[in-house]
Amino acid sequence: MDQGHQEGSTHYEGRAIDIFFRPVSEENRRDGWLLAHWLVAHAEDLDIQYVIFDDQVWSARSSRGQWQDYRASDPGNEILRHLDHVHVDVVRGGTD
Numbered sequence: 001m002d003q004g005h006q007e008g009s010t011h012y013e014g015r016a017i018d019i020f021f022r023p024v025s026e027e028n029r030r031d032g033w034l035l036a037h038w039l040v041a042h043a044e045d046l047d048i049q050y051v052i053f054d055d056q057v058w059s060a061r062s063s064r065g066q067w068q069d070y071r072a073s074d075p076g077n078e079i080l081r082h083l084d085h086v087h088v089d090v091v092r093g094g095t096d
Contacts, residue, residue: 050089
């Protein structure tokens with residue numbers, strides 16, 4: 001599959017997954033953050049490289065493991081801003 005994500009997306013390499021929390025609401029936002037923080041807490045064990053959610057990004061490479069602002073290519077698009085889903089990007093992937 002080669003559609004539905006931005007060009008160069010790690011989804012196409014089998015290294016990323018999106019977990020949706022729809023519709024965008026406070027309850028779903030809270031649940032999304034619970035998952036996002038759990039993923040960060042287990043990032044080393046799961047080989048996680050990036051977690052993106054709710055206009056924020058966490059990177060295994062960032063200093064002190066802090067969340068940073070995420071700038072979407074289209075600020076008016078809630079999907080590209082990751083407001084309705086947690087994006088998880090791992091170091092390795094494959095189609096085996």
